[in-house]
Amino acid sequence: MHVDQTRTLLLTQGYEPLKVISWQRAITLYTLDKVDVVEEYDAEIRAMSYVVRVPAVVRLRKAFRRHKKVVKFSRVNIYARDHHRCQYCGDRCTISGLTYDHVLPRSRGGATSWENIVSCCYACNARKANRTPAEAKMRLLATPVRPTWMPAVEIRVSASSVPDAWRDYVYWTAEIDHDDATKVV
Numbered sequence: 001m002h003v004d005q006t007r008t009l010l011l012t013q014g015y016e017p018l019k020v021i022s023w024q025r026a027i028t029l030y031t032l033d034k035v036d037v038v039e040e041y042d043a044e045i046r047a048m049s050y051v052v053r054v055p056a057v058v059r060l061r062k063a064f065r066r067h068k069k070v071v072k073f074s075r076v077n078i079y080a081r082d083h084h085r086c087q088y089c090g091d092r093c094t095i096s097g098l099t100y101d102h103v104l105p106r107s108r109g110g111a112t113s114w115e116n117i118v119s120c121c122y123a124c125n126a127r128k129a130n131r132t133p134a135e136a137k138m139r140l141l142a143t144p145v146r147p148t149w150m151p152a153v154e155i156r157v158s159a160s161s162v163p164d165a166w167r168d169y170v171y172w173t174a175e176i177d178h179d180d181a182t183k184v185v
Contacts, residue, residue, distance in 0.1 A: 009166045011038065011059040017170050018060070026055040035060055039165040056165035071147050073114060075100060081147050082119035088138045089124050097121060103144065105130045114146035 008026035010018045021029075027045070029035040039057035071077055078100050085092050087101075101120035104110030107130055118140065120128075128136040162170065 007163070008055050009057045009163075009169055010035070011057060011169055013060050013063045015059060015169065023054045026058050027052060029058065030055065033061065038169075041163070041165065056163055057169055071149065077147070078114075078117055079119050081114075081144075082142070085119060085141070086121035086124050087118035087141045087144075088120060088128065088133070090141055091121055093119075093121050099125050101125050101128060103140065104132060108132075115144055118144050 006023055007020050008023050010021050010026070012018050023045075026035065026037075030037060035058040037055045037057075038059050039055070040053040041056045043054045045052045045054060076095075079095060079098055083092075084095070084098065086098070098119050099122055100117050101124075102110040102112065103116050103118060106112070110116050124138065128138055133140055
């Protein structure tokens with residue numbers, strides 16, 4: 001079986017991409033009457049008494065409500081909240097180019113919390129050092145707050161590695177036939 005045929009795209013009841021699951025999970029959901037098969041690969045799975053084509057795209061039969069979850073405090077979620085920008089100079093950075101900064105330094109009683117941590121580039125972090133932004137003559141772009149949303153998951157894949165069966169069901173933020181890494185939402 002080809003690598004592309006080991007992944008199945010799971011859609012919501014409204015045909016919106018939800019996540020990528022294994023073909024085994026897709027078949028389990030199908031046998032439990034929880035999904036409908038929308039697209040299939042050419043590959044077949046053979047059992048003693050039946051043959052099943054590998055599902056490429058499946059759709060949930062029933063709508064489900066996502067429960068509101070408290071956003072987990074983590075470095076990655078801090079970066080997502082701050083849109084991967086240094087909150088002092090405004091530069092957009094990769095994860096490896098970011099760190100986080102205590103607005104009120106810990107040495108002065110500053111807590112490690114949503115309200116006191118911001119994304120920061122290494123240069124601004126060194127410049128601010130163990131001072132408040134006012135003491136360092138630096139300004140925050142936004143006041144840090146606890147987010148009420150869960151950061152959206154983005155999957156970066158090469159457009160050439162996405163199975164053809166998925167192309168009508170995923171949303172692209174770049175040209176679909178471009179070979180560079182493309183963001184799928």
